[in-house]
């Protein structure tokens with residue numbers, strides 16, 4: 001797949017092991033976004049921190065072998081590599097128990113990381129990494145760089161506050177929510193509105209960010225882009241688990257939009273990517289371009 005046309009991306013935040021009932025898989029929302037952008041043809045660097053332990057070495061090895069730049073993933077002697085217990089319900093919907101403190105809570109920005117962001121076309125960050133002041137302050141510094149910024153909301157209870165979310169939204173050029181996240185955040189803003197569209201407009205008014213998308217599970221997604229609203233109604237699939245589906249969705253969407261694809265194509269492509277990830281176990285299954293095309297054109301396997 002080469003939709004990315006060498007778009008240069010940097011993802012900032014958690015890298016960790018998702019521990020499922022019978023296996024563990026690499027994860028962390030920003031890492032999942034980064035890995036998917038890489039498979040779509042972008043040049044991607046990850047800024048994070050792992051522990052000086054077997055789990056940390058295994059993450060670096062795997063991430064490197066998948067083609068990401070790992071020079072900006074530093075190693076901590078004081079904190080362990082991140083671990084998350086993932087529990088799936090009978091519909092494949094995940095709950096996360098996220099160990100604290102982890103090495104990725106203690107990311108310190110350095111010159112190398114800053115240089116990467118300065119040279120990048122896009123910086124992707126989420127909210128979970130801001131649960132600890134150390135990683136939050138390092139992100140704040142990087143958000144001062146003049147680069148296109150994508151905030152992938154990713155609410156993971158109890159690791160966020162509305163005050164923090166507001167700051168992260170205000171700093172962004174583009175925001176990605178799922179429907180529950182949008183309604184939770186706008187309820188906290190005392191929104192009088194019920195529909196996703198009205199609440200997207202409210203976010204735009206309050207934050208000044210006019211580019212955003214909202215995923216709706218099996219009902220696809222909405223995209224607000226350059227003053228217009230685009231919609232995809234979802235693709236019929238059997239969910240294995242929803243872990244990382246939103247992360248791959250945002251990777252596909254942002255790559256398409258920033259390389260000049262039509263917004264309708266971008267949201268269709270992203271919904272197909274998200275659906276295919278939900279259909280396979282874990283956050284980072286291999287997805288081919290022909291699988292996406294088939295789904296987009298309604299051809300059954």
Ligand SMILES: OC[C@H]1O[C@](O)(CO)[C@@H](O)[C@@H]1O
Pocket residue numbers: 014016017018026027028029030032084096128156243244245246247283
């Ligand atoms: O980042 C927090 C959690 O969210 C996920 O990225 C899924 O979106 C998991 O891989 C990770 O454990």
